[in-house]
Amino acid sequence: MPVNSPNTASLPPMHERVMIQPAPRGFERTVVCAIWRTLDAVHGPAFLESTIPANVYACLNILPFGDVRLNHPQGISLPPVFLMGPLTAPLTTHAAAPLRSLSLVLQPWVLPAWFHVQATSLVDTFDGGTQVKRLNEPLLVEALRNAAETPERLVFGLQMLAAASSGIDEEAMTLADMLTHNRSVSAVAEMLGIGIRQLERRCRRAFGLGPKQWLQVKRFESSLRHLAQDDASLVEVSAEAGYADQSHMTRIYRRTAGHTPAQTKDAIDSDVPGYWAFMPSKASLPE
Secondary structure: OOOOOHHHHEEEEEEEEEEEEOOOOOOOOOOEEEEEEEEEEEOOOOOOEEOOOEOOOOOEEEEEEEEEEEEEOOOOOOOOOOEOOOOOOOOEEEEEEEEEEEEEEOOOHHHHHHOOOHHHOOOOEEEEOOOOOOHHOOHHHHHHHHHHHHHHHHHHHHHHHHHOOOOOOOOHHHHHHHHHOOOOHHHHHHHOOOHHHHHHHHHHHHHOOOOOHHHHHHHHHHHHHHHHHHHOHHHHHHHHHHHHHHHHHHHHHHOOOOHHHHHHHHHHHOOOOOOHHHHHHOOOOOO
């Protein structure tokens, strides 16, 4: 049957399956979650557009097979193993089926310990082994590919990653906890007995982002969790997240997620293909 026939024109070009696993025991302070994504073609060749929202995390991506490109279908093809840092704006990718991928969402403070690279060097960019030399280690890459193919092997892959650890930055974890619980840059600076500028330097070293920007993205993340898990209205979600009003939240969503809150909620609720990076908000993951 021709691809453009009336019977197929309304079909999605791909079927997407997403599986999310919280951090395994022993990795709760370093790993946020693991996301397995599978794409199968339904009809005809096509690229599926996806949006990755702004976020405060690092992400190690493994593609055993498939083609994922940046920004548009003719864009740069991403390498089979690459590490991406925190994002300050939404990122668009296009993936061709068949595809199998594993995305390990990591706290930014693991970057120096596990990959010997600073978070600041990976903000809004990625590296496939040029700067991050560990991505060229054959045994590590093999363990990660095995984890991408067989979720039961995830823990072994994480153990391989952590094996060369130089020690996790405890100060970074403390800063994250203080900012999360106080939600005030000035309050945290006062508690630490330092100035705002010194706090900004510490946060950029720990997270790759300044404290104000980090809090803004975390606020979006909190509101996204409410959108995905609750039946609350958009007005209630905006108030709970600390936005001035619903219009304020909508402006932030356009800048952070590339979509309005209503569009985002509809897509998450209906499992629309291409929103795989939003799906962890539906899982019961720790904040």
